[in-house]
Amino acid sequence: MLPTPEAVNEWxxxxxxxxxxxxxxxxxxxxxxxxxxxxxxxxxxxxxxRYLKELESHETVISRNVTANLFERHMRPVFLGL
Incomplete structure (x- = not known):
């Protein structure tokens, strides 16, 4: 059920x-x-x-999204009941 590469290129x-x-x-x-x-x-x-350099160069965006996913969606509900 993956989109075609052509479709993704248009996104x-x-x-x-x-x-x-x-x-x-x-x-x-x-x-x-x-x-x-x-x-x-x-x-x-x-x-x-090569992968690690890309992670480092996009650290701000990646860390914001990882924090939102791990903390807000997983840890907060379990440990803070929110």
């Missing part, structure tokens, strides 16, 4: 992030694309320094 940043962000209430969320991303982490890890 803007809002469409792309909506497809990947685990928000089942968002009609643009794509479970298959998100799973592909998770599988792709193994491939990315094999890129070694």
């Amino acid at each position: 803007g940043s809002e469409q792309f992030t909506s497809a990947l962000r685990h928000d089942q209430n968002n009609g643009k969320y794509n479970r298959s694309l998100r799973q592909l991303l998770h599988v792709g982490f193994k491939v990315a890890a094999k890129l070694g320094d």
Whole structure:
């Protein structure tokens, strides 16, 4: 159920992030694309320094999204009951 590469090439940043962000209430969320991303982490890890440099260069955006996902969606409800 993945979109075609041609379709993804037409997406803007809002469409792309909506497809990947685990928000089942968002009609643009794509479970298959998100799973592909998770599988792709193994491939990315094999890129070694190239992957790590990209992580470093985009640290601000990545850390904001990881914090929102891990803290707000997982830790806060469990430990703070919110």
